[in-house]
Structures are given as C-alpha cells and as structure tokens.
Amino acid sequence: MARTIVPFGPQHPVLPEPIHVTVTVEDEIITDAVPALGYVHRGLETLADVRDHVQMIQVVERVCGICSMIHAACYVQGIEEMMGVEVPRRAEYLRVIWSELHRMHSHLLWLGLYADAFGFESLFMQFWRIRERVMDLMEATAGARVIISVNVIGGVRRDLDEDQCKWVLSEVEDVEKQIRQLQTTMLNDYSVKKRTVDVGVITKEQALELGAAGPCLRGSGVAQDMRMTGYGAYDDMGFEPIVETAGDCYARGAVRFRETLQAGEIIRKAIAGLPEGETSVKVRGRPKGEVITRVEQPRGELMYYIKANGSKNLDRLRIRTPTFANIPPLTAMLPGMELADVPVIILSIDPCISCTER
C-alpha cells in the first residue's frame, strides 16, 4: 500500500498554538508520527542570568498564559524551600484557592477547544461562557484575568476578606451548577463518544514508560497527582486523584471534566478552613543550594530544578512542563488511528506549546 506523508500544523484550525507533526499514512491509517517544535521558543530559562531571583517570578509567570499562577507558585515554593522560609498557613490556603481557580478556567478552556475539535460548536460556546465567570473571579480577587501575579517569596501579595470569600463561594457554586448541566452531553452524548471512545489509546504501561503526566497519565489508570504529596495546603484538602482506566481520548476528557468539578470542591474546603493570620513574611538574603520542586498544573506534573550560589542571579533554572512530558506519549497515541482523528488526539493531551518550548 502506498505511503503518504501528511504535514499537520504548525497552523491548523484546532491548534491554539503552533506545533508540527509529520504524519505518515497508509491509505487512511496512520503508521508513524514525528513531532517538530521550535515555533515559539523564547529561551526564558536563560533570563535567570540577567534577572534576579525575585524578578524571575514575573518571568516564570509568563512561561504559560493559562496557568501562570501555578508556575509562580512552583517557583516560589522552590526558593522558599532553599531559603528555609516558613510560609504563613493563610498564604498556603490562598495559593490553593487561586491554583484551583486556574485549574478550573484551564480545563474549561480545554473542554471548549476539545468540543470545537470534534465539531460540537454549541458545547464549545457553553464551556467558554462558563469560563468567563471564573475569569471574572480572578479579576475580582487578584486584579487580573490571566497573569494574576499573587505569589511572592514568603507568601502572597493579596488577601480575601470575608465578603469576597462569600461571593467566591456563591459564584463557584453557580459555575459548578452550570458545568453539571453539560455533564450528560460531555460524557454520554452519542456524537462525543463516537469521536473519542477507543481513539488515541495508550495503556497504563505505555503511559508510565513514555513519561506521561497529568490527565494523560490518570486517564490510563495511574493514580498519580502531585497534589497527593500534600504540598502547600493540599495536605488539609483530603485530596484524592481522579482516575479513568480506558486510556483513550474519552478517558482523558472525563478526567478533566471531573477535575473541573473537583476544583470547586477544593475551593470550598480551602475557604471553609482559611486560617486567620498574615499572608506573607519578610524574606531577606539570597538563595543558595539546589532544589527540585513539583506541583500539579492543569496539564500535569510541573517540575522546577533550581540551583543558586548565594549571588543575585540563579545558577540554573530548569523548567519541565507537563506538555513536554506528554509529547512522547502522543507519538504512541497516533499510529493505528485514522487521519481524521489527528486533531482530536492532539487536543486530547491539552497541548500548551508556549509552556513546552519556554
């Protein structure tokens, strides 16, 4: 049978960011897929050579426009560990609240894009309509919709008063109600299942071997989520990871859908248990040492390796984002599938290319 090579991307209607995949097909069946990057590489890690460790918070927030707060939280957590800073408990709770708001808006954004990828335009618009409420929550509590810049070394720079907490709770409840109204469509609709069930399957063993992260890992039956380590205030949240076992596009979508609702539950718990006290402590000195710090981004495990020698600038800052980890599994999801499934499968890893290339 004749082999045909089809270039997919870097510009494609389903791709919010540029990635190229060279797809080899025999008839309509994919036999090989090779990804190519390099369209949005910025070399942000090297800015550590010219920006000091405090200024780097603003840099890491710009690694990703969708989960900026979680990047900063991971970075400051590493610096705080290196400097032996005791972060006030209230600040750790507030970080959980904003992290989960970020997860909610990121998953809603993805659910919309995913619906768009398999041609369900009205579902796409519903998810994005709901997402706007979460963006409003971030603007009202932190002053910005996306890059909310709440993290500082030693805590957070903003606080929530009692009225704001009440308002956040009522808004989150309403958002959850609206998401639940879409549950039947997202998880049981014939068309959705037709496009996603048994599509782009990776087994539990493949997911582990290929280093998958986040919903790609949990969608294949591996109960691994960095929040299980209890970093920050997650040790008080009674966190349990959401796991599906089929390993297909449907399973990855179901994990994210359920995590969106779970984020609401975590926000409720965090607000209910929000301790009184300071939101930050003064930090003096410069970091020295070497540390690895990990948190759970909406797309999966985010890892920072930080090395510092006590001078103004860090020796090395290395960022491993979850999409970077999910590209090798993508090369295993595509072979054996039909060419028409490529957009849905690529979207199913929730690709964030700006994150990946940094």
Next chain:
Amino acid sequence: MELECTTITRETVVDEVTKMKNDGYRFVTMSVVDLDEENVDLLYHFDKDLEVVNLRMAVPKKEPVPSISGVYFAAFLIENESKDHFGLEFDGLVLDFGGTLYLEEEVQRTPFCKYGVIRKDAEAAAEGTA
C-alpha cells in the same frame, strides 16, 4: 542545601538507567547545568510513588554522552533540547533533530552556555577557513 543524587559515569549511565526502568521508575526529565568552560553536569530525574530519584554525572562538553533514549524513548526530546541549548552530542539518539529542535540551522552558538561555547561544527568551519 544539596540535592540527593547518585553519581554515575558515562560508562555506567545506560546500565544505571536500565536498572531504574526495570525497577519501575518513570523518567521525568533531565537537567543540564553549565559548570565551567569545559564541563556540564547532567542530572537524570526519575519518579516512583511520588518520590524523585536523581542520577548525576559531570561530563566534558565536547565528548559525546551515551543516549538513554534507547531505554526511555521519552528522553529523545530532552536530549535534543540539550543538543540545541548546550551543544552536547548524544550517541545513539533514536530521533535526532541535529540541533534544530528549537533553533534554526544558521544558529551557530549554544545559547544556554554561560561561557560562550561555540558549536563544534561552527568551530570546524572556522578552522577550515583559517
């Protein structure tokens, strides 16, 4: 504060990594740290039951490093990134972008080397014209 690491060498890296795989570890990533004009530190990070395990080896920049992509396919991406950023060469890299994963062919310098190392091919080209 030092990171807990097991020290390995170029001779033992593939065996050590194979052992990690056989013990059920998931490959997380690799970090490259520019040490001085001549050397870099390579740190391999693995994960099992939410615990991170690190392997470390210091290698000369200009000598090829055995690729672990034959053991963990996922390593091909970070090894290609290290090739772009630090000009490192990996022997047996299963999918080699030839230093163009992120960068264009005309980029001759390795942007993540603080000490301004120029890529080997550029050096060879310069020597050829000298």
